Amino acid sequence: MSAEAVVTTEQFEYLKQENALLREQVEFLMRRLYGTKRESLTDGQVDLFDQTKTFVAPTVPEPEEQDDKPAKRKKQKGRKAAQLAPFPEVAVHHELTGAERQCPHCAAEMREIGATATSREPVRVPEHVEVHVHYQHAYECRQCSNQLDHSVIKKAIVPKPFIPNSFASPSILTQTMIEKYRKKVPAYRQIKDWGDLGLELTRQQITNWHIRACDYGLGNLYELMHQTLLKQTVVHADETSYRVLESEKVNTYFWVFASGRAEDEQIILYEHADSRATEVPKNFLNGYTHYLQTDGYQVYDKLDQVTRVACLSHIRRKFFEAMGKQGNTQSGAKKGVTYCDRMFKMERPWRLLTPDQRYQKRQSQLKSTMSDFFTWCESVHALPQSKFGRAIDYALSQREAMENVLLDGRLELSNNRVERAVKELVIGRKNWLFSTSFKGARSSGIILSVMRSAEANGLDCRKYLEYLFTELPNLSVPGDSKALQDYLPWSSQVRAICAR
Structure with missing residues (x-):
């Protein structure tokens, strides 16, 4: 045997380790392709990828002696009625008319003796679009008009629209946001549903409404929530990739920051940035010096001003x-x-x-x-x-x-709190695919922040958005930070009107 054919001990150990690594990779990929995606352990369940084990059929116990009468399952009474109780009732009468009322024996007309409710069923009424025409009433003082050279006229106050000269009423604008950010229906698919209702909208209209909604008020609320978050003791953070066509890079990123579970004012913020570098969380958390819970991404270790907590x-x-x-x-x-x-x-x-x-x-x-x-x-x-x-x-x-x-007892063992918030964006990203511009991506982050923060504070998201779009344009000083404090998701005024 030649010297070249001799395998040394070191070479053998290297080949053995390499073989073990390759087998491990194959098993991992097979499990990713065909195995369960959950990370819970299933004690007692047969592993389909374990070739060393054989399936053993479970033993069937001997049937016990049973009574001749089978046991009857008790029916839960009143369950259906309790589920239907919150909804308004509409009576549907089934009557006999004309010849149907004739007696089958003597052909005389039969008189009604009563009606019995036989069943209750929920019925979905398709939504529709109404046009509300606003009339401004004017009033004149006739006494002053007779005594003075000019008339004294007073007009009723008409609320200002959130987005002037558009179809974006509070209810329409809210519905487009609910469709996109809760139901994950992109704008180009929404227009088909709006067309079925008779309201012809375009994708550009819906997208521009969302951008202008952030410019006209939601962006200011976002900044107030940001300042409040920096005053809290525990913050969770994570990031995920995002596609913006306007960007020269393949991926941009959404950084997600959330309040700790023990905080009274629950905040979830989606901050869009062009990179995944240290400067993004450093600038966003400027002035924050408390606990930051994250995964093991090395960028977070470079934030010297915070106390990092792992997951x-x-x-x-x-x-x-x-x-x-x-x-x-x-x-x-x-x-x-x-x-x-x-x-x-x-x-x-x-x-x-x-x-x-x-x-x-x-x-x-x-x-x-x-x-x-x-x-x-x-x-x-x-x-x-x-x-x-x-x-x-x-x-x-x-x-x-x-x-x-x-x-600190306010900290948690895992960073799952913000992971769930990231999942909200990831599910939507699979449907939206991308944003055309940085401004569109920023507006998506702001709207998601307002909606998710509202839900975290126990608000009805639809009521809250409609309330904002009705009230914000009629503030005495639009954009005033002191006035906007009353419209944050945790304010007592908002809770009284928009609670679930």
């Missing part, structure tokens, strides 16, 4: 992706997932406690478990480029930020 869900996800087969209970990655699940399980019953009580619980129980988890991570030896090795490296890189959750 346990992201740490768990790395270990979950490294597990390979869920049935492999001996996997080191499975142990990492188990540690994370144990901490989440400990935290769950503490959600209803006060921040001080939660702080005490974390110090007495969670702190030791978290320390054990990171000590285990330091003791593990894994292939550096394997998914398990990367999960270990990621967890250790987040240790200091993750342990910051022990500093």
